[in-house]
Amino acid sequence: MIPSSQGTLTGWGNTAPSRATIKRPRNASEVSEVIGSAAHHVIARGLGRSYGDPAQSAGGTVIDNRGLGQRSIIDPDTGTITLGAGVSLDELLREAIPAGYFVPVTPGTRQVTLGGAIAADIHGKNHHVDGSFMDHIEALTLVTPSGTFTISPTQDSELFWATAGGMGLSGVIVEATLRLIPIETSSVLVDTERFEDIDALMDAMVTGDHHYRYSVAWVDCMAKGARLGRGVLTRGDHASADQVPLDKPRLQPPGSPKLAIPFTAPKGLLNKYSIAAFNEAWFRKAPKHKDGEVQSLSTFFHPLDGVSMWNRLHGPRGFLQYQFVVPDAASHIVPQAMALLSRRSVPSFLAVLKRFGKGNSGLLSFPTAGWTLALDIPLGAGHASAVLDELDELIAEAGGRIYLAKDSRLSPHLIPTMYPKLEQFQAVCDRVDPGQKLGSDLSRRLNLRG
Ligand SMILES: Cc1cc2nc3c(=O)[nH]c(=O)nc-3n(C[C@H](O)[C@H](O)[C@H](O)COP(=O)(O)OP(=O)(O)OC[C@H]3O[C@@H](n4cnc5c(N)ncnc54)[C@H](O)[C@@H]3O)c2cc1C
Incomplete structure (x- = not known):
């Protein structure tokens, strides 16, 4: 018997509750049985860390x-490992780090599954050097309504690249083989620099990011006037054994969360004043310039994992994440977006600014060369809805796009412009799923299957 229950699901940012039958198959034939017997739409889910409604x-x-x-x-010999799609990066790293390996790409949390990482083709702080998650997958097993396939960049590459960032719509990933990267220590050598305005910050990223494997900037979108977009840039590389003090553990696995948010914060706790005060305190706390600081992998890559259920801090309404990418030729959209949010008093926690390198062949993969900015905005805040609608249009016109793993509000008419390979994606999905059995709240809202 395949374990089964009824449940109500939401996204991490708090999307509208969605009731469904939840099945927990344990292998490819059970996945196939679930798909075959389901009366309506089927979609896979990992740890529900997408902010919107794809899972x-x-x-x-x-x-x-x-x-x-x-x-x-x-x-x-190869540093590869074959894993079930439900294994989380946290579980993988607990084994891999003591053995001297790290994941080639990690998002800002370890609490995502291999299946979720592939379906969103996730990116990390090293996209400008290493690309996105799918660039490190050797092969995977996919169960679709028309059969089970083993696919790779050379074996049914069309289906492979439809699955990269395909948000679960090309089939259910059962397992995949991933190439890990060797590390000598569980530390990162970090250089930190504070910038008083966005132009200086962006210049530093353009001229210096290529000297580092990892780079990310935290930006204050609530500062006023010339200080708008001031930020703290942290860049680093894995530390070698001789760069870490002898009293530091060499290859320490990640710890468990030290703090938990026991209940949802009261409504109104987070508003434009409290968020602006938080951003200010955070900016002042960062060093103006510090080189060669030894940080643990967890501190550098996954600071939020130290606090379990941190999303409850946003209160009962929750929040939305808004992440876009624009090509270098439209870099002006980054300060323009910040100015728009500030002028229209839309509160936003520290935003995350990164540079992307060249995108891969993923038909719906998000990363493409240029600038990406991710914002956390309380739901229902002021003019947020109208301002983001305006921004969507600017981004689409500039050849940019919104990240589907974080979206909960985009209008479907912009999808073909933002994702120009959509028709090709739909054709591949139709080949393996002619009856459109695979579908999610996201795919229906954005008409992704056509
Ligand atoms: C704090 C935080 C920081 C984050 N930082 C980043 C970041 O830096 N970069 C980044 O790219 N993303 C980031 N994310 C987003 C996150 O990495 C993605 O949303 C990821 O897909 C979540 O994985 P999950 O296992 O929770 O999947 P879910 O959220 O449960 O599902 C995500 C998608 O994967 C599909 N899926 C899941 N399992 C399978 C399967 N077995 N087969 C087929 N499809 C499947 C689902 O259908 C859905 O479409 C962040 C999220 C959080 C909460």
């Missing part, structure tokens, strides 16, 4: 991929 399907069936937890050992 929910109202009235349909949701496949909880956490039943797919098998793992091989790391091949010492």
Whole structure:
């Protein structure tokens, strides 16, 4: 018997609750059985860390991929490992770091599954050097309504690249083989620099990011006047054994959260005044310039994982994440977006600014060369809705796009412009799923299957 229950699901930012039958298959044949017997739309779900609605399907069936937890050992010759789609990066890193390996790409949290990482083709602070998650996948097993396929960049590459960033719509990933990267220590050598305005910050990123494997800037979109977009740039590389003090543990796995938010914060706790005060205090706390600081992998990559259920701090309404990318030729959109938010008093926690390198062949992959900015905005805040609608149009016109793993509000008419390979994606999905059995709240809202 495949474990089954009824449940109400939301996204991490707090999307509208969506009730579905939840199934937890343990292998490819059980996944196939769930898809075959489902009456309505089926979609896979990992740890629900997408901010919007891609991992929910109202009235349909949701496949909880956490039943797919098998793992091989790391091949010492190639650094590859084969994992079930439900294994989280946290679980993987607890084994990989002591063995001297790290994931080639990590998002800002370890609490995502392999399936979720592939379906969103996630990016990290090293996109300008290493590309996105799918660039490090050797092969994967995909269950679709028309059969089970083993696919790779050379074997049915069309289906492989439709699955990269395909938000679960090309099939259910059961397992994948991932190339890890070798590390000598679980530390990162970090250089930090504070910038008083956005132009100086962006110049420093353009001229200096290529000297580092990892780079990210935290930006204050609530500062006023010339200080708008002031930020703190942190860049680093894995530390070698001789760069870490002898009393520091060499290869320490990640710890568990030290803090938990026990209940949802009261409404009104976060408003434009409290958020502006937080941003100010945070900016002042950062060093003006500091080189060669030894930080743990967790501190550098996953600071939010130290606090479990931190999303409850946003109160009962929750928040939305808004992440866009624009090409270098439209870099002016970054300060323009900040000015628009500030002028219209839309509160935003520290924004994250990164540079992307060249995109891959993923038909719906988000990363493409240029600038990406991610904002956390309380839901229902002031003129947020109108301002973001305006920004969507500017971004689409400039050849940019919004990240589907974080979206909960985009208008479907912009999708073909933002994702020009949409028709090709739909054709591949139609080949393996002619009856359109695979579908999510996101795919229906944005008409992704056509
Ligand atoms: C604090 C935080 C920081 C983040 N930072 C980043 C970042 O830096 N970069 C970045 O790219 N993203 C980032 N994200 C987003 C996150 O990495 C993605 O949304 C990721 O997809 C979540 O994985 P999940 O396992 O929780 O999947 P879910 O959110 O449960 O699902 C995401 C998508 O994956 C599909 N899916 C899940 N499992 C399967 C499967 N087995 N087969 C087929 N499809 C499947 C679902 O259908 C859905 O479309 C962040 C999220 C949080 C909460």
